[in-house]
Amino acid sequence: MRVEAVELHRVAMPLVRPFETSFGRQTARDVLLVRVRTTVGDGWGECVAMADPVYSSEYVDGCEAVIRHYLAPALLAAGEVAAEGIAALFAFVVGNRMAKAAVETAVLDAQTRAAGVSFGEYFGADREFVDCGVSVGIAPAVEELLAEVAGYVDEGYRRIKLKIKPGWDLEPVRAVRELIGDTLLQVDANTAYTRADIEHLGLLDEFGLLLIEQPFVEEDILTHIALAEAIETPVCLDESVVSAELAFDVIGRGATSIVNIKAGRVGGYLEAARIHDVCAELGVPVWCGGMLETGIGRAANVALAAMENFTLPGDTSASNRYFAEDLTEPFVLVDGRLAVPTGPGSGVEVRADLLRAWASRPPLELT
Numbered sequence: 001m002r003v004e005a006v007e008l009h010r011v012a013m014p015l016v017r018p019f020e021t022s023f024g025r026q027t028a029r030d031v032l033l034v035r036v037r038t039t040v041g042d043g044w045g046e047c048v049a050m051a052d053p054v055y056s057s058e059y060v061d062g063c064e065a066v067i068r069h070y071l072a073p074a075l076l077a078a079g080e081v082a083a084e085g086i087a088a089l090f091a092f093v094v095g096n097r098m099a100k101a102a103v104e105t106a107v108l109d110a111q112t113r114a115a116g117v118s119f120g121e122y123f124g125a126d127r128e129f130v131d132c133g134v135s136v137g138i139a140p141a142v143e144e145l146l147a148e149v150a151g152y153v154d155e156g157y158r159r160i161k162l163k164i165k166p167g168w169d170l171e172p173v174r175a176v177r178e179l180i181g182d183t184l185l186q187v188d189a190n191t192a193y194t195r196a197d198i199e200h201l202g203l204l205d206e207f208g209l210l211l212i213e214q215p216f217v218e219e220d221i222l223t224h225i226a227l228a229e230a231i232e233t234p235v236c237l238d239e240s241v242v243s244a245e246l247a248f249d250v251i252g253r254g255a256t257s258i259v260n261i262k263a264g265r266v267g268g269y270l271e272a273a274r275i276h277d278v279c280a281e282l283g284v285p286v287w288c289g290g291m292l293e294t295g296i297g298r299a300a301n302v303a304l305a306a307m308e309n310f311t312l313p314g315d316t317s318a319s320n321r322y323f324a325e326d327l328t329e330p331f332v333l334v335d336g337r338l339a340v341p342t343g344p345g346s347g348v349e350v351r352a353d354l355l356r357a358w359a360s361r362p363p364l365e366l367t
């Protein structure tokens with residue numbers, strides 16, 4: 001197929017409740033969507049970058065600029081393309097994985113829609129449903145945290161993840177553990193700790209956590225190794241793992257024994273599937289992370305999470321965890337699980353009415 005046009009849409013979506021992590025508080029999503037118009041039909045991809053460069057160096061305006069000035073021109077000039085060739089086509093741009101992922105996903109969506117193949121089938125995933133967890137932000141007080149967690153447990157979520165930071169760790173984790181009994185529980189620090197905190201983080205061992213996610217800065221692999229050696233709780237890397245090569249490296253060095261896979265962070269779903277395969281080969285379980293995706297990105301995440309080695313519940317929560325109304329048909333939690341879309345491509349349809357109503361600026365068309 002050939003790509004004839006690339007459309008960049010920007011949509012503002014308020015969150016149903018603020019989401020606070022160790023690096024900040026978010027009340028809305030500034031969503032960048034990529035639509036490719038090709039000779040075989042259209043495809044959509046969602047860019048997971050945040051409005052500011054606080055989770056990683058990428059951010060929405062930057063991604064838009066990279067797509068506009070580098071990726072889209074390369075795609076439009078490439079002639080015949082296929083999703084499997086996009087990473088090589090974009091290799092001349094260093095990093096910028098979230099921008100690349102959004103475009104590659106749009107191409108993959110167009111390609112698989114035309115072929116009548118669902119993302120799940122394309123990934124070789126045969127689960128019909130995926131187990132879901134929910135990521136719970138830092139709350140103003142433990143009491144409020146407990147109320148929020150209790151609500152999610154009532155809704156049926158199979159695993160709770162608490163965001164932690166220095167000063168918000170042992171006390172909330174203890175209280176939530178008491179509240180939820182033996183429901184699966186894990187924590188995510190988003191790089192908020194340092195080597196001096198190793199002993200303190202060891203105090204989390206008594207709570208029987210599934211894992212501790214990314215306690216230290218992404219480049220600091222040695223400190224993650226030191227922590228993994230010092231505590232019982234498994235260490236899981238998120239931000240650090242940006243490619244299958246990196247996954248192979250950090251697993252081999254003992255820095256991580258479980259991996260969070262986010263397609264946006266690693267440059268796309270094809271690389272995400274490669275990381276899945278590397279981890280499976282090494283006997284390391286994986287789970288699907290989330291970046292507060294709309295139904296567009298969520299559909300692809302759920303299909304990815306249906307692959308065999310995604311053995312832990314992901315941050316693949318229902319649409320209503322973040323949005324009162326989704327940009328696609330909503331993902332609804334049933335018995336703690338989401339159904340993997342079965343239609344061609346991502347299997348969901350973008351609601352043109354909402355896209356127009358929520359647009360923060362007119363779409364940009366590149367040809």
Ligand code: SMG
Nearest residue numbers: 021135190289290291292293315
């Ligand atoms: O999609 O439910 C989701 C978000 C899950 O906690 C989540 N993501 O580090 O894993 C992570 C964070 C990154 C985004 S925080 C604004």
Ligand code: MG
Nearest residue numbers: 188213214238
């Ligand atoms: Mg994380």
